[in-house]
Amino acid sequence: MEKVEEKFEPKIAAFVCNWCTYTGADLAGTSRLKQQTNARLIRVPCTGRIDPVFIIKAFENGADGVLVSGCHPGDCHYNAGNFHARRRWIFFKELLDFVGIDSSRLHFSWVSASEGKKWVDVVDGVINSVREKGPFTQYKKINREFEIPLETESKL
């Protein structure tokens, strides 16, 4: 029997850079700022490390939205990682939009290590916008190709 969900809670995969946003999110925690808890943080060395395939994989694994966040331009620990990343995102966001994954599911931000408050605002904003958009049923539908239908399962 399928469970009836009373209230939709979005799942957000957040790819954050080790040096700025992760530390910023940590600051938000140590400062005891109140934030919603739908985002799962995935810590990567640098935004330049984020291959767009990670984002697709996140959607495949049931994410309703993805947030990518790193150091402000000029602050990169590796000097230019975020510049390279930014140029890639310009293409990738347009590509996803072109196949029908609109920009309300994929968010980008710069959050530095001192911006605990900004992190809370960004993450709340992303969660609210995805919640408004609803579950990513389209990707979930193509995911279901893998599930064994119930009646077949009983015969096995």
Added chain:
Amino acid sequence: MNQLIESAKDIFQNNKAAIIIGYTKDKSGRTKPFIAHNSDEAEKLTFNHHAVNNLAVYLTRLEKPKDGKIGIVAKGCDIRAINALIQENQIRRDDVLIIAMNCNGVVENQNEEFSKENTQIKCKYCQLRTPNNYDFLLGELEDFELPEDSQQELMNKLEAMTPEERWNFWESQFGNCIKCYACRQVCPLCYCEQCIVEKSMPQWIETSSTTRGNFSWNLIRAFHQAGRCIGCHECERVCPMDIPLTLLTRKMGMIAMKEFNYKHGMNINEPTLIGTYSTSDNEDFIK
């Protein structure tokens, strides 16, 4: 094409190149890729409206001849691929001898006669009918106006749709994909020794031909062509399921043009777009 045969013979006689990659007509009259090794074989070379294949794909696939350059017969779109390979440090300009052809458009179906209307889509918005980088330039340029570009219409139609409608369009298209990877094999710019789809630890892209795996494969393929695709439309030509793959790569090219005023494979001295960055790139979308 006597002009082509003569210069090919001249190249072999004066040892200017070890082999020449070109086109020939087989017994059934089909124009197909062909590699000439000596002046006798050079007799078989030809160039016509059915020379659709982008021969630049062989430059990275062939073993480099020990004694001399690789000669290659190339039309405008193939020249862009060669330029792109030079820009990306895959081949050296000194290693290739480019026999460029003025191109009046190519027809995909070998049984059809050439006319303005039945040329490939790429010819309908071609901006490089006379190649810009060559050792020899052959052939006559006929004067004809570029016909209607039907793909642009479809592109506009898609862009006007809602995201949901676009998703449905691509879901039905990618649903047909059988993961034969012909699009990758034929692409002159897909030269990775190990493709991401073959990496299994971890496996990023599912190899099974399900809609989900097809989505990741086609999206990543298009993304890896972002700012790199030179628009030879070979992927779409070879696709056995007739998926309009060039819509995606053309879209990426349009963004490169809009955001960076950049076109890949036009100038061998220009740095690549995706390998460089600028501090003034657009960041309106980043909070």
